[in-house]
Amino acid sequence: MNLKELATKLGLSPTTVSRALNGYPEVNEATRERVMAAAKRHNYRPNTRAIRLATGRALAIGHVIPLATRHEIMNPIFADFIAGAGETYSRNGYDMLLSVVPDEEEEQAYRDLKSRGSADGVILHAPRMNDPRIPLMHEIGIPFVVHGRATDTALPYSWVDVNNRRAFQRATEFLLDLGHARIGLVNGLEFMDFAIRRRTGYADAHAARGLPLDPALMSSDEMTEISGFRAASAMLDLPDPPTAFLVASMISGMGVRRAIEGRGLTMGRDISVIIHDDDLSYLKNGDDVPIFTATRSSVREAGRIAAEMLLAIITQHGSEPQNRLLEAELIIGQSTGPAPRRA
Amino acid sequence: MNLKELATKLGLSPTTVSRALNGYPEVNEATRERVMAAAKRHNYRPNTRAIRLATGRALAIGHVIPLATRHEIMNPIFADFIAGAGETYSRNGYDMLLSVVPDEEEEQAYRDLKSRGSADGVILHAPRMNDPRIPLMHEIGIPFVVHGRATDTALPYSWVDVNNRRAFQRATEFLLDLGHARIGLVNGLEFMDFAIRRRTGYADAHAARGLPLDPALMSSDEMTEISGFRAASAMLDLPDPPTAFLVASMISGMGVRRAIEGRGLTMGRDISVIIHDDDLSYLKNGDDVPIFTATRSSVREAGRIAAEMLLAIITQHGSEPQNRLLEAELIIGQSTGPAPRRA
DNA sequence: AATCATACTCAAACCGCTTTGGATGCCGCA
DNA sequence: TGCGGCATCCAAAGCGGTTTGAGTATGATT
Numbered sequence: 001m002n003l004k005e006l007a008t009k010l011g012l013s014p015t016t017v018s019r020a021l022n023g024y025p026e027v028n029e030a031t032r033e034r035v036m037a038a039a040k041r042h043n044y045r046p047n048t049r050a051i052r053l054a055t056g057r058a059l060a061i062g063h064v065i066p067l068a069t070r071h072e073i074m075n076p077i078f079a080d081f082i083a084g085a086g087e088t089y090s091r092n093g094y095d096m097l098l099s100v101v102p103d104e105e106e107e108q109a110y111r112d113l114k115s116r117g118s119a120d121g122v123i124l125h126a127p128r129m130n131d132p133r134i135p136l137m138h139e140i141g142i143p144f145v146v147h148g149r150a151t152d153t154a155l156p157y158s159w160v161d162v163n164n165r166r167a168f169q170r171a172t173e174f175l176l177d178l179g180h181a182r183i184g185l186v187n188g189l190e191f192m193d194f195a196i197r198r199r200t201g202y203a204d205a206h207a208a209r210g211l212p213l214d215p216a217l218m219s220s221d222e223m224t225e226i227s228g229f230r231a232a233s234a235m236l237d238l239p240d241p242p243t244a245f246l247v248a249s250m251i252s253g254m255g256v257r258r259a260i261e262g263r264g265l266t267m268g269r270d271i272s273v274i275i276h277d278d279d280l281s282y283l284k285n286g287d288d289v290p291i292f293t294a295t296r297s298s299v300r301e302a303g304r305i306a307a308e309m310l311l312a313i314i315t316q317h318g319s320e321p322q323n324r325l326l327e328a329e330l331i332i333g334q335s336t337g338p339a340p341r342r343a
Numbered sequence: 344m345n346l347k348e349l350a351t352k353l354g355l356s357p358t359t360v361s362r363a364l365n366g367y368p369e370v371n372e373a374t375r376e377r378v379m380a381a382a383k384r385h386n387y388r389p390n391t392r393a394i395r396l397a398t399g400r401a402l403a404i405g406h407v408i409p410l411a412t413r414h415e416i417m418n419p420i421f422a423d424f425i426a427g428a429g430e431t432y433s434r435n436g437y438d439m440l441l442s443v444v445p446d447e448e449e450e451q452a453y454r455d456l457k458s459r460g461s462a463d464g465v466i467l468h469a470p471r472m473n474d475p476r477i478p479l480m481h482e483i484g485i486p487f488v489v490h491g492r493a494t495d496t497a498l499p500y501s502w503v504d505v506n507n508r509r510a511f512q513r514a515t516e517f518l519l520d521l522g523h524a525r526i527g528l529v530n531g532l533e534f535m536d537f538a539i540r541r542r543t544g545y546a547d548a549h550a551a552r553g554l555p556l557d558p559a560l561m562s563s564d565e566m567t568e569i570s571g572f573r574a575a576s577a578m579l580d581l582p583d584p585p586t587a588f589l590v591a592s593m594i595s596g597m598g599v600r601r602a603i604e605g606r607g608l609t610m611g612r613d614i615s616v617i618i619h620d621d622d623l624s625y626l627k628n629g630d631d632v633p634i635f636t637a638t639r640s641s642v643r644e645a646g647r648i649a650a651e652m653l654l655a656i657i658t659q660h661g662s663e664p665q666n667r668l669l670e671a672e673l674i675i676g677q678s679t680g681p682a683p684r685r686a
Numbered sequence: 687a688a689t690c691a692t693a694c695t696c697a698a699a700c701c702g703c704t705t706t707g708g709a710t711g712c713c714g715c716a
Numbered sequence: 717t718g719c720g721g722c723a724t725c726c727a728a729a730g731c732g733g734t735t736t737g738a739g740t741a742t743g744a745t746t
Contacts, residue, residue: 002702013726018704028724045458049395050702053731058392060440067426075625079422083410086443090452095461097403098439100429109433115388117732118438224625225597226634251626254568254597261604282418282567283594291569345732356696361734371694393732396701460702 001044010038021046052117060095061085061310062119066106075223076251077299078125080280081147084303085123092311094120107136114142121310123147127193143317145310147302148193158313158321160306164194164276167295167328168201168246171274174293174330175244176209179339180272182217184235184242186228186252190220195248198276202246223248228255236263236271243339244272250283253292257335272336276328290333297328344387353381364389395460403438404428404653405462409449418566419594420642421468423623424490427646428466435654437463450479457485464653466490470536486660488653490645491536501656501664503649507537507619510638510671511544511589514617517636517673518587519552522682523615525560527578527585529571529595533563538591541619545589566591571598579606579614586682587615593626596635600678615679619671633676640671 007014012035020027020035027035038044052058063082082096089096097119101109110133113119121143124133127150134153137144146159175183185202188195199218206213216238219231228247235242236259247253253275260271267273277285277294279301285292309322350357355378363370363378370378381387395401406425425439432439440462444452453476456462464486467476470493477496480487489502518526528545531538542561549556559581562574571590578585579602590596596618603614610616620628620637622644628635652665 003704004702014703015705015727016725019725022704026724031724043458045455047396047702048459048461049392049399049401050731051704052392053390053396053733054702054704056392056731065426065429067430076419076422079419082441083408083443086408086441087410090442090444096441096443098425098429098441099433100426100439101433112388115386116391118391222625224627226627226629257601258604261601282565284567284569286569346734347732357733358697358735359695362695365734369694374694390732393701394734396703397732397734399701 001042002047003044006035006038006042006044009042010035056117058118058120059093060097060119061089061307062097062099062110062113062122063125064099064101064106064109064113064122065125066103067100076280076283077278080278080298080300081125081303081306083281084298084300084305085307086303088304088307088311094311106133110136110142111140114140121145121314123306123310128191129193129196131193143310143313145306145313145322147306149197151193151196156321158309158323160302160309160324160326162194162297162302162326162328164197164328165201165204167276167297167330168198169205170201170330171246171293171295172202172205173208175246175272175274175336176205176211178244178272178336180242180244181211181339182214182240182242182244184232184245185218186231186245186247186256187218187220188223188248188252195220198248217242223252225251225255225258228252229259230255232256232259233262236260236265242271244336245274247273247275250275250277250280250285250292250294268335268337270340272339274336277331285331286333290331291335293333293336294331295328296331297326302326344385345390346387349378349381349385349387352385353378399460401461401463402436403440403462404432404650405440405442405453405456405465406468407442407444407449407452407456407465408468409446410443419623419626420621423621423641423643424468424646424649426624427641427643427648428650429646431647431650431654437654449476453479453485454483457483464488464657466649466653471534472536472539474536486653486656488649488656488665490649492540494536494539499664501652501666503645503652503667503669505537505640505645505669505671507540507671508544508547510619510640510673511541512548513544513673514589514636514638515545515548516551518589518615518617518679519548519554521587521615521679523585523587524554524682525557525583525585525587527575527588528561529574529588529590529599530561530563531566531591531595538563541591560585566595568594568598568601571595572602573598575599575602576605579603579608585614587679588617590616590618593618593620593623593628593635593637611678611680613683615682617679620674628674629676633674634678636676636679637674638671639674640669645669 003014007017017035020032086096099109124146127146127148130152131150134155134157138155146157149159149161187199221227245256247256257267260267265271275292275294277296279296279298285294305324346357350360360378363375429439442452467489470489470491473495474493477498477500481498489500492502492504530542564570588599590599600610603610608614618635618637620639622639622641628637648667
């Protein structure tokens with residue numbers, strides 16, 4: 001059932017039917033109702049392909065996911081972000097287009113999205129310092145929103161980000177207030193922007209109290225269980241081990257916990273741990289009582305916000321870059337406590 | 344730059360240019376090369392919207408993700424499956440369309456995909472017993488492939504699945520051979536098809552040796568760290584606790600490990616554990632030496648295979664339902680060992 | 687030399703919708 | 717009575733490709 005058929009069935013022209021359905025004013029209210037009713041009755045859905053061609057809009061938002069060596073992107077965080085963004089898209093009649101491409105084809109993937117006209121905008125994931133994709137988007141001329149920020153980027157851009165620096169600064173202060181003097185940082189890969197900011201927060205908190213930073217207490221790796229375990233193990237084996245850890249994710253936190261408990265220590269009593277919790281739907285930090293004390297910020301919510309921002313930019317095109325900084329909550333769980341007295 | 348412009352620039356008709364680019368035989372080889380070169384030079388990309396309308400194909404595969412209460416679907420497994428499928432799509436010039444919709448709109452989402460012509464086929468995730476989506480797909484008349492199987496489904500359908508029954512049967516036998524007499528099953532939600540099959544495998548292995556099943560040793564819940572912890576804790580507190588666990592996922596396995604180690608027991612010595620490992624890119628079961636003994640099957644590979652199957656079905660339409668049963672490997676790690684002698 | 691494939695190439699229709707630029711009829715008003 | 721204005725509706729022209737059905741050389745065949 002297409003427009004033309006519906007029109008002849010109604011004894012109207014396609015023009016009128018189209019206008020009636022799309023809420024244009026130049027159609028009699030009675031006629032509109034008749035058309036609406038007929039459309040419903042015949043279960044008419046306009047063909048998206050035709051709409052897209054006729055209007056020149058893609059009605060779709062692209063997400064490019066490079067695969068290959070770096071695993072950081074197609075990760076659990078990404079899945080939740082997508083879920084949040086996807087909700088917003090479908091509520092607004094947009095499709096979500098995922099392009100999974102080999103690393104080296106990433107740039108071309110963005111170009112194709114534009115030149116073949118299959119997306120009206122894109123969301124950039126996992127920005128790094130001075131991310132080359134931002135100038136690329138400007139060159140291509142496609143609306144975009146970055147999930148995160150890209151330090152050292154000269155060009156303006158819209159973004160949605162968590163205040164990672166502040167979150168880690170607060171968490172560090174919280175630990176310092178509890179009397180912890182040596183705090184281990186189990187960070188994500190530090191070419192990722194968020195990891196840099198978190199480290200800055202950790203450093204700022206130390207600096208504010210005139211405390212030195214010990215490189216031996218700062219690690220940076222992918223956020224896996226194993227790397228968390230390794231990093232924590234190495235630090236715990238130091239002659240002067242930390243009494244607390246600040247950990248970049250729930251998953252690496254699990255590895256940290258394993259290292260702690262494997263040494264017969266108790267988390268929350270002997271060693272305190274604070275993690276960053278992205279509030280993933282399938283990786284909850286406890287239900288009633290949080291397991292880990294955590295800086296929490298829903299990545300799913302970030303997805304929703306980023307999507308709304310992008311759609312707004314697309315519709316009222318030519319607007320100023322927008323941005324939104326989300327503050328993480330500090331959730332007190334069972335994994336932190338006062339620093340143990342020196343033996 | 345569009346077809347018509349390119350054609351006039353070349354002094355040819357759009358017809359010829361189109362044919363030259365699409366490899367039709369009725370065009371002079373010299374002309375074709377000339378066209379190809381010009382296309383490259385002017386960086387011409389055919390407009391996808393126009394192709395879709397003209398050919399009537401969507402050149403896209405749909406994945407519908409219901410959200411809301413059940414968290415089982417937008418989960419880490421899903422992300423990896425998507426990555427695998429996405430690779431295949433982009434290699435074949437297809438787009439991946441993700442529809443994230445509220446639970447109650449799921450059916451309508453599938454219908455729209457078809458009636459608005461935005462997908463040539465769909466992949467069904469996380470099938471349950473007697474899954475209503477399978478008759479729905481038949482009614483709608485859209486090609487589809489199921490990731491997993493749906494027990495008790497009368498209609499024929501194509502699927503890609505892991506031999507979950509066999510995997511868990513082998514794992515159980517492996518534990519029994521090591522002398523474990525009481526094996527705890529920490530299963531996923533048993534309205535999911537894969538969980539049912541795993542339980543069957545576990546039961547079959549017991550039955551084959553004439554061993555009874557103890558309901559107290561069989562749990563079923565979402566596959567989270569916490570629920571793994573809870574299930575294992577409860578079983579370990581039994582008067583006659585298990586000496587081994589069979590666990591549905593890496594994440595719940597972490598909870599099981601926490602329960603074990605929290606009791607001062609050592610995994611692999613006091614208590615053996617076998618998990619199912621979906622070989623997720625960011626949740627590796629160790630790198631060189633596996634942490635957990637595991638039944639392993641790459642869900643990403645399953646994604647690739649399912650996507651290929653679906654594309655094949657779409658191109659040579661009207662073919663028989665296809666299916667592919669993947670066998671899981673049994674990977675020996677550090678979490679299993681002979682049953683401890685009775686005290 | 688006439689006939690006939692064969693190899694190229696093109697004009698035009700079409701995909702299903704939107705949108706421009708009229709038509710048409712009716713009313714109010716001078 | 718004549719005319720501008722308003723409310724409705726429509727024909728037709730896109731959007732940018734693909735595909736059908738011919739047309740025109742060219743060379744081979746008889």
